[in-house]
Amino acid sequence: MERKKKILIIVIILNLIIVISQIVFGIYAHSLALITDAVHNFQDVISLIIAFVAAVYMAKKPTDTMTFGYLRSEAMAGFINSAFLVGAIVLIIITSIERLFFPQEIDSVYVIVVGFIAFVVNALSAYFLGLHKHSDDHKHEDLNIKAAYLHLLSDAGISLGVVIGGIVIYLYKVYWVDPLISILFSLYIFKETLPVLKKTYMILMESVPKDINLTEIEEIILKNCDGIKEIHDLHVWSLSSKDIYLSAHIVLESTVTVEEFDKIVMKLHKLLNEKGINHITIQPETNKFKCPNVF
Structure with missing residues (x-):
């Protein structure tokens, strides 16, 4: 700098x-x-x-x-x-x-x-x-x-x-x-x-970065992380040319524990980092308490 x-x-x-x-x-x-x-x-x-x-x-x-x-x-x-x-x-x-x-x-x-x-x-x-x-x-x-x-x-x-x-x-x-x-x-x-x-x-305008495919990101999350039933309210945007953010709501199986959720988040960080996404915010939910889509 x-x-x-x-x-x-x-x-x-x-x-x-x-x-x-x-x-x-x-x-x-x-x-x-x-x-x-x-x-x-x-x-x-x-x-x-x-x-x-x-x-x-x-x-x-x-x-x-x-x-x-x-x-x-x-x-x-x-x-x-x-x-x-x-x-x-x-x-x-x-x-x-x-x-x-x-x-x-x-x-x-x-x-x-x-x-x-x-x-x-x-x-x-x-x-x-x-x-x-x-x-x-x-x-x-x-x-x-x-x-x-x-x-x-x-x-x-x-x-x-x-x-x-x-x-x-x-x-x-x-x-x-x-x-x-x-x-x-x-x-x-x-x-x-x-x-x-x-x-x-x-x-x-907080658009999805050019090299990011939301469908592909959703498939990566669902296929590689056991315990996730559904993903919604998925957003990916950039704050600068080097900082790409992701936020999502994930619906978990009712049997998933807090410790298991931590492991899921760690795995998501590794998988999404390979796609250039370096800031991740995940909101866990269950079917009973699933929040509606904001957008």
Whole structure:
């Protein structure tokens, strides 16, 4: 966690330097392209700050009022970052299409130099976050870090497009190349962002995780645990990319003792843990005192 926060702080500082440089040189060179890229980079600074705040809150322990802790802050930050990125990409594509028909003349030398610096810093920032993204358990991605990573990858691609466009403009005075490259990169990032947006939305809506099949889970419980007659009110949901919860009511045979029920619960923990479910709450019942389904 400390390593994650240090990486985010470094990346935030680097991107703030990019934003300030692009605004200053964009105004000096009368380059709308650099100023537009600075606005996009500034949005990434905001998203990185959100990611940092989420990383801090993810480490906080549960309290009397926040009994689950702040685990869902990861999904909330990932959803906000991805949603803003989708909106930014749409605006960039619209602006790029307009510039295909109405190209603007810019000072290509400043665009090439500053754009290249922005590309290098964004690429390095994305690389650092990418290393952290893959250093954790491969089965569980930190959606918060992945969303920030995609933001930086987006900026690197767009900055590279600005550089290439600046070179072509400098050599051939062909101004429509810059928006064309931006459109191509934007479409790629848009495709990569939508799955993150969908996954974080489903976590916030407490849907069943993608890799979990409720019918299969019910069969595992009934077939592998003697003494269980029926299972109902079964719920499986995620609080974060690493925390999957299950709650269920199980109807026991009338002969099952408390000690035997403890053994059943221990066995369920082992079986369900193999499916990625690491938090389990089981309510035992008998036919006589079976609670009705809540949902």
